[in-house]
Amino acid sequence: MMPASARSQHQATTSSRGKVVFDKRFITPFLVTTKKVVATMAGIEVAAQKPELVKIRDMVGHIASVMPMATPNVEGHLTMSFMIPTLLELTSKMVMEECTKVDQLVLDTAAELTNMVAGGAKAMLERIDFDFNMTRPVVYQSAHFGDIPYTGKSKIRVPYLISGGAFFIELSFIHK
Structure with missing residues (x-):
């Protein structure tokens, strides 16, 4: 639970109930952790590109892994979406063997x-008294993106580029 002083500061810098939360304190831990996870697990240095605000159902990529997250006052999701060549490259680097088609190993890598990104961000957020509950990520292929149970009306999308293409971090949180 957030201390009263942090709660009042948090309320002063974020939207009212039911509104989308785009608080830099929520977003930065995900960006920092993404860079660390990809560097550690795949040996690839990445940098966040320019973030953009998009409609919640505006999806990019071929495969998306969605992690629902919630606090007592805020709920939302982290989505990592990947172009197939990008996810194949990341998986190949992580398992140290060439992956040439989407199979269960590749889908499991997305999840x-x-x-890992959600867990690292959660640890950083706990230091500022935001304690998220998380569930397991669910992986969707593009034909099923319409089945993704999103919260809110818009999200922040941050692209990352590697030699195999692009992947994206998408974040959306709303006040309950």
Whole structure:
């Protein structure tokens, strides 16, 4: 639970109930952790590109891994979406063997990367008294993006580029 002083500061810098939360304190830990996870697990240095605000159902990529997250006052999700060549490259680097097609290992890699990014961000957020509950990530292929149970009306999308293409971090949180 957030201390009263942090709660009042948090309320002063974020939106009212039911509104989307775009608080830099929520977003930065995900960006920092993404860079660390990809560097550690795949040996690839990445940098966040320019973030953009998009409609919640505006999806990019071919495969998306979605991690629902919630606090007593805020709920939302982290989505990592990947172009197929990008996810194949990341998986190949992580397992140290060439992956040439989307199979269960590649889908599991999408989920595991999302889980590691969410876990690292959660640890950073706990230091400022935001304690998120998380569940397991769910992986969707593009034909099923319409099934993703999103919260809110918009999200922040941050692209990352590697030699195999692009992947994206998408974040959306709303006040309950």
